[in-house]
Amino acid sequence: MKVHLKQIPAEGLHFAGEEECPIPGLEAEDVRCVGPLRYDLDLGISEGALWANGSLSQPVELRCVACLEPFTYSIEVHGFTLHTELHGPESVDLTPFFREDILLALPPHPHCDREGGRTCPARAMLDTKTETAEEAKIKAAPDWSALDKLKLKR
Secondary structure (H helix, E strand, O other): OEEEHHHOOOOOEEEEEEEOOOOOOOHHHOOEEOOOEEEEEEEEEEOOEEEEEEEEEEEEEEEOOOOOOEEEEEEEEEEEEEEEEOOOOOEEEOHHHHHHHHHHHOOOOOOOOOOOOOOOHHHHHHHOOOOOHHHHHHHHOOOOHHHHOOOOOO
16 A cells, blocks of 8 residues: 555545555465455644554464365554654555554464354363363372472471
């Protein structure tokens, strides 16, 4: 998204809309945009710099690290903030700044059941696994059992 600086009045300007995906080329990393980037920003110019704050939303398709199934996830950047020095009189491209904040908001280990609307098949299998007698005994032992056996002289 390019912002023409001469269109921004002294009191600032509100921008809201949609742009094409700012993070193309991440298919090798199992990240694919499934919709446009939505933005809601306030912009202004102050002392030779452009400032912006607002929110970004980018729907993407990720691959679950547990079951390896693709799922849709919405990356939300509610506190997008920018302050950059102006180097020319015409326009500033905000796309690299959008890209950086969206990439930072990607979950490092995406799970398809993170939002609660879906049950991950791989995690469901782990939850229903039967415990051995030794595992049940370890779980049943209180955490402080070794300290309970300690005899201190007073």
